[in-house]
Amino acid sequence: MKKLLVLIIxxxxxxxxxxxxxxxxxxxxxxxxxxxxLVTDEARITSYTTYGRFxxxxxxxxxxxPDLVLILKxxxxxxxxxxxxxxxxxxxxxxxxxxxxxGINLENIPIGNYILLLKSGNGDNTKYYTLKDESxxxxxxxxxxxxxxxxxxxxxxxxxxxxxxxxxxxxKKVKLPSDVYDIVIDPGHGGRDVGANKNGHxxxxxxxxxxxxxxxxxxxxxxxxxLTREEDVSIPNYGDDSRVSIAYESKAKLLLSIHQNxxxxxxxxxxxxxxxxxHADTTFATNLAKNIVDNTSxxxxxxxxxxxxxxxxxxxxxxDDIQSMKKEADKKGYTYYEKxxxxxxxxxxxxxxGGVVTGAYVDERYDEKPWNTYYNSNQGLESYLLxxxxxxxxxxxxxxxxxxxxxxxxxxxxxxxxxxx
Ligand SMILES: [Zn+2]
Numbered sequence: 467m468k469k470l471l472v473l474i475i476x477x478x479x480x481x482x483x484x485x486x487x488x489x490x491x492x493x494x495x496x497x498x499x500x501x502x503x504l505v506t507d508e509a510r511i512t513s514y515t516t517y518g519r520f521x522x523x524x525x526x527x528x529x530x531x532p533d534l535v536l537i538l539k540x541x542x543x544x545x546x547x548x549x550x551x552x553x554x555x556x557x558x559x560x561x562x563x564x565x566x567x568x569g570i571n572l573e574n575i576p577i578g579n580y581i582l583l584l585k586s587g588n589g590d591n592t593k594y595y596t597l598k599d600e601s602x603x604x605x606x607x608x609x610x611x612x613x614x615x616x617x618x619x620x621x622x623x624x625x626x627x628x629x630x631x632x633x634x635x636x637x638k639k640v641k642l643p644s645d646v647y648d649i650v651i652d653p654g655h656g657g658r659d660v661g662a663n664k665n666g667h668x669x670x671x672x673x674x675x676x677x678x679x680x681x682x683x684x685x686x687x688x689x690x691x692x693l694t695r696e697e698d699v700s701i702p703n704y705g706d707d708s709r710v711s712i713a714y715e716s717k718a719k720l721l722l723s724i725h726q727n728x729x730x731x732x733x734x735x736x737x738x739x740x741x742x743x744x745h746a747d748t749t750f751a752t753n754l755a756k757n758i759v760d761n762t763s764x765x766x767x768x769x770x771x772x773x774x775x776x777x778x779x780x781x782x783x784x785x786d787d788i789q790s791m792k793k794e795a796d797k798k799g800y801t802y803y804e805k806x807x808x809x810x811x812x813x814x815x816x817x818x819x820g821g822v823v824t825g826a827y828v829d830e831r832y833d834e835k836p837w838n839t840y841y842n843s844n845q846g847l848e849s850y851l852l853x854x855x856x857x858x859x860x861x862x863x864x865x866x867x868x869x870x871x872x873x874x875x876x877x878x879x880x881x882x883x884x885x886x887x
Contacts, residue, residue, distance in 0.1 A: 508595060509527035511524070517847075529557045566820070613887055649722070659700050723851045727857070741853070
């Protein structure tokens, strides 16, 4: 009896623990055995990330290979993904995207166990290349958007098998964990921070009303929605229980930050402005602004600064912004963090919730209480800031107060189409 107990402790329990850690490893081994004889070399991965629903990677291989593609392979299927290739001094640099919200849509990969490889040539000349991690980034754990009350979990991890390195991708059906959400809605401001105000109407309260209604409407589509605040309270932007932390911890794919605009000058009838992340496709923002204008009495904003399309705005740090941030750093005695450049998105809620993809950053004045503990995350949310209208325009304020249901309908429709629910 004692011997049996010892056997269980020494042999069985460690085995169970190993299998708990990588439950599908045996299945992946099976796939690799079939592929490994076709593998001729290895490529180095320098970055692998998700932004919203999109997975992307970057790397380099020591060969000139102008026909290189990325493939997702198992014994039944082989899906091809185009790569953007650049010849370098050392060989070929490759990446899956130039736009952060494009690339490999994780929602579209069927349940199964796969290996990601590079491929060149065709027919008898087909050659495969394995992927080795040189990024120092974390394994990726992703949950698909809730559709028909169902979710899948996707795990991407680098594994070593028979002295070769592989990037494995596992897709399985799961029940969504209680702390994982599809969408985050962030009602801007709150509590003492009332935001813009006009004749006793406070932006913080209007934002919350919109957010609560939008949550209910999106839940009607079967989506699981997290609010950064549910009451008229002030919450921090960074650190514990902050807007940024709540967003990351939700593992959501999309974030909408709701605001009302205001200006010191006359804005006529005001209008809608949707702020987008830098280096992103603007389909969602374009459709959102259009659906709001079509469905409500509001107009496209006539504000031309940072405008990149009808109702679509991209604001990045200006040279002046950076100079004043540097001056402040000098004055207060800390080193300016060089990652904030004219390439960085101006609004923190967009920049700081995208992790490495949007150049989220910390600087040393926040050493003890970090500015954003998730700044280095390789999984981020696709985030937009919505200025629904100008409350200093009497016409626009009236629309914002009386046509809330029409706005909600327009936003819901846009989300539904974009997420393909
Ligand atoms: Zn605001």
